[in-house]
Amino acid sequence: MDSHQPTSPEMLLSSDSDHEGVPPFRELVSIESYGAERFRGVSPLHWPGHRVFGGIVAGQALQAAGHTVTGLRPHSMHAYFLQIGRPEIPLDYAVTRVRDGRSFATRSVEVTQAGSVIFTMLASFHRTEPGEQYQLHRAADVAVPTHDAQSPQSVLPHLEVLDDLDVQDVGATEPRDDGTFASTRRMWLRVREDLPDDPLLHASILTLMSDMGMVTAARPPAMWRDSRPTMAASLDHAMWFHRDIRVDDWLLYDLHSVSVAGSRALARGVMHAAGGDLVASITQEALIRTSRE
Secondary structure, three states, rough: OOOOOOOOOOOOOOOOOOOOOOHHHHHHHOOOOOOOOOEEEEOOOOOOOOOOHHHHHHHHHHHHHHHOOOOOOOEEEEEEOOOOOOOOEEEEEEEEEOOOOOOOOEEEEEEOOOOOEEEEEEEEEOOOOOOOOOOOOOOOOOOOOOOOOHHHHHHOOHHHHOOOEEEOOOOOOOOOOOOOOOOEEEEEEOOOOOOOOOOOHHHHHEEEEEOOHHHHHHHHHHHHOOOEEEEEEEEEEEEOOOOOOOOOOOOOEEEEEOOOOEEEEEEEEEEEEEOOOOEEEEEEEEEEEOOOO
């Protein structure tokens, strides 16, 4: 490690209500370089449960990987949450160049806090190519919001750093006759600030947003009513970026529970642009231990 000074806790993003000059939403995925393929990021200090939100780590990790790639866009990532991150400690990202080809590049990212590995990711990047178009999933028949519908507390606790995020929670679909759900959670998401035309920035913010509401969606609504989680933690997360993405336009996040067994719950989701194009697919498994008391 070189002479770069570690970020002090006082420099970490604050969510105090009297804090002036709240950073824009994009700052949640910002990182700094401090050596060859080494980067550092921070987290908001006041996060419920005194932990780092996994979507922030994933978004920053994709940024770190993308900063070592030229002329290619992210098309997939696969990650594991290994330990709970502590918000008062900076996040260190070490990128390894796994492969550099003409059309594809692969990077691995290891995230540490105080020397302990808390997160790993493999990310793949692809040079834009022309090709045929088809998509299985159609956008749900849910009206696009026509006004600012900010309600981040429905997905995450209200923090001032999230004030640039608009959220409209649509809710689950009605259960089918067999008790299954087409969707266990649906919501519109949009970053309110105008963002530059930077594909890596939009993909990184989308990665952060994709972790919002995933654990809730991993169990059907009836299970949340019948039992109380005593522990909930994301185990892994995977994404595929299908088409050009703008997170400063409305995106419909449609999620459903695939399986709940052995205290593990798997959720699968798709994101559509307001015009109907499928822009991303997401999966996540969570550990959810429950009690009926």
